Amino acid sequence: MDKQRRKFLKIAGASVVAGLGVPVIMKLSGEPAHAAGGNAAAAKDTLTKEASKAVRLGMVIDMRIFTDKPELLDDAISSCINAHNVPQFPDKKNEIKWLWKAPFKNVFPYHSSSYASKKIGKVDFAVLCNHCDEPPCVRACPTQATFRAESNGIIAMDMHRCIGCRFCMAACPYGARSFNYQDPRPYITKYNNEFPTRMKGVVEKCNFCAERLALGQEPACVEACQGTGAIIFGDLNDPGSELRAVLDKEFTIQRKPTLGTKPSVFYIV
Amino acid sequence: MYNKGIIIPGLLILVLFVTFPIWFNGFTTAGDLPKPELPPGGEKECVMPADYMRANHMKLLNEWRDNVIRDGNREILEIAGVKYPKGLQTACMKCHTQQEKFCDSCHIYVAVETNCWECHLTPDMATSKEATH
Amino acid sequence: MIEKTLKGKPAYWIWLAFLGMFMAIGAACYIRQYNIGLSLTGMSRDVSWGLYISQFTFLVGGAAGGVMLLLPYYIHNFKEFGRITILGEFMAIAAIIMCLMFIMADLGQPMRALNVLLYPSPQSILFYDAIVLNAYLYINILCGWVILTAERKQVKPPKWIYFFIYLSIPLAISIHTVTAMLYCGLGGRHFWLTAIIAPRFLASAFAAGPALIIIACLILKRVAGFDAGRKAMNKLVTIIIYAAILNMFFVGLELFVGYYSNIPGHKHAFEYLFFGLEHNGHVYNNLVPFMWGFVVLGFGAIAVLLTPAARKNDLVLGLGCGALFLAFWLDKGIGFVLAGFVPTPMYDVVEYIPTANEIGITIGIWATGLFVVTVLYKIAIGVEHEVEKC
Numbered sequence: 001m002d003k004q005r006r007k008f009l010k011i012a013g014a015s016v017v018a019g020l021g022v023p024v025i026m027k028l029s030g031e032p033a034h035a036a037g038g039n040a041a042a043a044k045d046t047l048t049k050e051a052s053k054a055v056r057l058g059m060v061i062d063m064r065i066f067t068d069k070p071e072l073l074d075d076a077i078s079s080c081i082n083a084h085n086v087p088q089f090p091d092k093k094n095e096i097k098w099l100w101k102a103p104f105k106n107v108f109p110y111h112s113s114s115y116a117s118k119k120i121g122k123v124d125f126a127v128l129c130n131h132c133d134e135p136p137c138v139r140a141c142p143t144q145a146t147f148r149a150e151s152n153g154i155i156a157m158d159m160h161r162c163i164g165c166r167f168c169m170a171a172c173p174y175g176a177r178s179f180n181y182q183d184p185r186p187y188i189t190k191y192n193n194e195f196p197t198r199m200k201g202v203v204e205k206c207n208f209c210a211e212r213l214a215l216g217q218e219p220a221c222v223e224a225c226q227g228t229g230a231i232i233f234g235d236l237n238d239p240g241s242e243l244r245a246v247l248d249k250e251f252t253i254q255r256k257p258t259l260g261t262k263p264s265v266f267y268i269v
Numbered sequence: 270m271y272n273k274g275i276i277i278p279g280l281l282i283l284v285l286f287v288t289f290p291i292w293f294n295g296f297t298t299a300g301d302l303p304k305p306e307l308p309p310g311g312e313k314e315c316v317m318p319a320d321y322m323r324a325n326h327m328k329l330l331n332e333w334r335d336n337v338i339r340d341g342n343r344e345i346l347e348i349a350g351v352k353y354p355k356g357l358q359t360a361c362m363k364c365h366t367q368q369e370k371f372c373d374s375c376h377i378y379v380a381v382e383t384n385c386w387e388c389h390l391t392p393d394m395a396t397s398k399e400a401t402h
Numbered sequence: 403m404i405e406k407t408l409k410g411k412p413a414y415w416i417w418l419a420f421l422g423m424f425m426a427i428g429a430a431c432y433i434r435q436y437n438i439g440l441s442l443t444g445m446s447r448d449v450s451w452g453l454y455i456s457q458f459t460f461l462v463g464g465a466a467g468g469v470m471l472l473l474p475y476y477i478h479n480f481k482e483f484g485r486i487t488i489l490g491e492f493m494a495i496a497a498i499i500m501c502l503m504f505i506m507a508d509l510g511q512p513m514r515a516l517n518v519l520l521y522p523s524p525q526s527i528l529f530y531d532a533i534v535l536n537a538y539l540y541i542n543i544l545c546g547w548v549i550l551t552a553e554r555k556q557v558k559p560p561k562w563i564y565f566f567i568y569l570s571i572p573l574a575i576s577i578h579t580v581t582a583m584l585y586c587g588l589g590g591r592h593f594w595l596t597a598i599i600a601p602r603f604l605a606s607a608f609a610a611g612p613a614l615i616i617i618a619c620l621i622l623k624r625v626a627g628f629d630a631g632r633k634a635m636n637k638l639v640t641i642i643i644y645a646a647i648l649n650m651f652f653v654g655l656e657l658f659v660g661y662y663s664n665i666p667g668h669k670h671a672f673e674y675l676f677f678g679l680e681h682n683g684h685v686y687n688n689l690v691p692f693m694w695g696f697v698v699l700g701f702g703a704i705a706v707l708l709t710p711a712a713r714k715n716d717l718v719l720g721l722g723c724g725a726l727f728l729a730f731w732l733d734k735g736i737g738f739v740l741a742g743f744v745p746t747p748m749y750d751v752v753e754y755i756p757t758a759n760e761i762g763i764t765i766g767i768w769a770t771g772l773f774v775v776t777v778l779y780k781i782a783i784g785v786e787h788e789v790e791k792c
Contacts, residue, residue, distance in 0.1 A: 092446065092752070093447065095447050106749050109749035110667075136588065136589055136590065138525075139526065140527070142532070143517040143518055143520075143523060145521075149339075150341065156339075158338050158339060161514070161517055162514075163514045163518070164510015166450040167526070167584070170591065170743075172590060173747050175748045181441035181445070182440075183439065191390055191394065191395040191396075191397070193390060194358065196390060197389075199387035199388050200441075201439060261589070
């Protein structure tokens, strides 16, 4: 109890300090390290650099490969469903989605789709949680049931703590979150014994397969696409990673970049 | 004393009523100590000594929960040469496979309800809808 | 003072029983929802907030509106409000109780509600909302009770209570500001992402809240022999008219920004609210009648309240205030929250229709609020009559 109180005071104190220390200078460019400026900017840059040493997991989805092999995406989706006991509701109202597919104009509504190539209109894009670097859902959560894991940048959910207020669902600009409007178990066709199900009244979403990563496995969707290069997974903060090599080489886009959420999922169209 | 005839039997009934749990448990089997069944697989070693687990398993489970979900500490435990990833389903229930005969036996006795199984699967539940891989 | 609630005319008891019936129905509906889940509501993956949260938002306004009685009385020494400030405070208590009930009804895991305090999250606006709402509730209970007790004993209220009375004024503003911030801080929702939400909420609260108090006064005059006085009522009407015009003005500004800038994201929700939004060959227009109802009733009510008749005739005044309250309920208690989900983040349109079970719970909570208001007003009027007799 006393420990809890001390923790609360610490948080309260820290938030006051954070309030006072609002960044004086906001950089125009989103990239760290490059911006020139006064001492304050330089000091902030060192901070950003320091922070960037931590792992930030990310993903490149190469839609050129999914365009050629649409069944590959179905495999990825079903392996995700099996790995996480994701229920399949027949109705749209109660739907639970971790990894799913949608057309370009729905996934990238702010990109122009007038006179878009016919090919783009027909392809289904892979959609999942963006594991943003500046996640609005984490800011909204009143209990820290959803939070950014410091060790790898995954936006995780603590189902034990979620109160089901659905503030995160209103906050997420990507529609990546689902709410268990009722007990999901009757709608799960096959159980994976290594992973729990959810109960009614909590929010869930893609967890970048944190439980598989711990065992040294790749995320289920990445594994399902193995050898094709359709999904590249890795550390965005590691300049030597395969992921960064692909990002250096190819032109990629993120969903709704203007919102400043810094998505960790990139698309090659 | 006035109304002796009412007060004394009334008091007696009150005492009997208040002590109901004691003598009821004495005459029936409801008061017998529960005997949780040990792992059917015959495993003898746990993550902690039995005494500690009996008193503190709920604390340990909460600690594990925070370790795994919040602190990114998904340690893989090795017990008697077998590896178990931290977790109720991935570690505890690999040996203590029977919720009804292990967990419930004490929990019903002390009337402490658990809600673990609203999300977590017991091996029995999992096989009811068997995954193919 | 509580004993005053136990003595009343048959009409009082019939009214309470009538409300009690709806409370019982609401409770039964809630038990169903608690056992089965929120799938019993019309809410969906895409429209994840519905009637509960929109009623909550509207009722925070009902609570904040009471400050329009405190401010003239305590700051500007407008004596005529002396008899009715207590009505404002008691109205606020009932409104906040309803707010908290609506929040609880909306939670997926209500038993974990205290997690908000157990794991304080200073980055979440909901954390602050929980704090200011509860603070406002307890301050109003404290002020209302202390002032009423003093009145009953025919003495001046103790000096220390003024600290809390003055504190309750900024707190009233803050409850609605923080509630607005729940919405206007969400980057992904165009309709809500505007700095005018807080001022608009306050304007509509300062019109709808006092309108409800006028209606309450008119009813009390007929059934309880309590006369708030013409002068007080007319002052309230002036306040209501200014606030209502401001609200309409703010809505107009929103429409200007959307349509003049011609940015689709800014227009979609308004298109959906007022004209129907076409998407994939289907026109979605569930809310159009409600919103035009808001426009017609809103302007109509302002016009009626501006007439000299409203200042003399109780019926005209009552109708004007009733229409205004209903108009602003349609705007904030229906349109505002639901339109925020159109279009969805995946640029789709999903409409929301509340279910019978959900409406049952909603009516049950409204009935509870009316019950609380009735009982509290019974105490206030009882004390008033007792003092008059001396």
